[in-house]
Amino acid sequence: MNATTKRWERVRSHTRTCILEAASQAFEASGYDDTCMHRIAETAGYTKATIYAHYRDKARLFAAVMDLHASGFPVLVVPSHSGSGLKQALAHVALEIQKLAQVDTCRSFCGTLRRSASGAGFYAELWNAYLAPYRAYICLALAREGIDMADEHASLYLQLLQQANALQVTPLASTSADATLSLFRRAFHSQCSRE
Numbered sequence: 001m002n003a004t005t006k007r008w009e010r011v012r013s014h015t016r017t018c019i020l021e022a023a024s025q026a027f028e029a030s031g032y033d034d035t036c037m038h039r040i041a042e043t044a045g046y047t048k049a050t051i052y053a054h055y056r057d058k059a060r061l062f063a064a065v066m067d068l069h070a071s072g073f074p075v076l077v078v079p080s081h082s083g084s085g086l087k088q089a090l091a092h093v094a095l096e097i098q099k100l101a102q103v104d105t106c107r108s109f110c111g112t113l114r115r116s117a118s119g120a121g122f123y124a125e126l127w128n129a130y131l132a133p134y135r136a137y138i139c140l141a142l143a144r145e146g147i148d149m150a151d152e153h154a155s156l157y158l159q160l161l162q163q164a165n166a167l168q169v170t171p172l173a174s175t176s177a178d179a180t181l182s183l184f185r186r187a188f189h190s191q192c193s194r195e
Contacts, residue, residue, distance in 0.1 A: 016054055018044045024065045028108050031115030032062050059119060066112065066123050070130075072105030078133045089141035093134045094161055101165035110162075113169040124169045134158060 001009075022044035026035045037058055041048045055061035077096055084092070100106045109127065113120045135154050142150035162168045 012054075015046065015050065019046065019051055019054055019061070020065055020068055023061050024068070024108060024112075027062060027065055027112045027116070029115075031112065031117070032058070032119045033117050034115075037061075062116075062119050066109065069105045069109035069112070070123075070126060072103070073109075073130060074100070074103060074106075076130070076133050078137050084141065086141045086145045086147075089138055090157065093138055093158070096134065097158075097161040097165050097167065101167055106167060110167045110169050120169070127169050131158060131162075 019040065023035075023040045026040050026043060029035075035058070037048050037051055040061070041051045044051070051061070055064060079092065109123070113123055113127070135158050138157055139150045139154035142153050147153060159168070
């Protein structure tokens with residue numbers, strides 16, 4: 001590779017980085033549907049033609065931004081020993097979700113999805129798959145305690161943690177009213193019986 005080719009590749013790489021940063025800001029602020037390529041071009045300091053030379057359409061640019069965010073997700077920490085009690089399991093997952101809320105790529109990923117209607121389905125599924133080990137860990141701890149509807153309770157607990165930490169990517173999924181009622185009855189059972 002000669003010097004001219006190397007220089008061209010550096011410039012191209014720098015341009016792509018600037019475009020991705022501008023697109024990330026725009027998508028996070030307005031979501032996929034309310035962001036236009038013109039706004040991204042202005043923010044990046046390039047023409048729309050330059051943006052389209054690097055990314056054929058808004059959907060591909062959105063995918064590149066979301067994939068960039070996802071590549072920055074930290075490795076989840078799930079204890080390997082299955083003997084921890086329910087209280088410890090719940091506390092562990094709550095702490096880990098709080099840690100994820102401090103990671104810029106996680107906040108940007110989730111914020112972008114919350115503001116996007118189109119093109120978000122795949123990435124919402126990706127986020128849910130990413131958190132699946134936590135859901136399974138909570139479900140196992142609930143099942144060991146003999147709690148009915150362990151899977152629904154685990155999903156509800158994880159949804160509430162995500163919402164509390166601004167990591168919710170979609171409106172709350174429909175959960176069983178029975179699971180919600182059961183969860184709160186169990187949580188406040190000991191307090192009610194003392195009164």
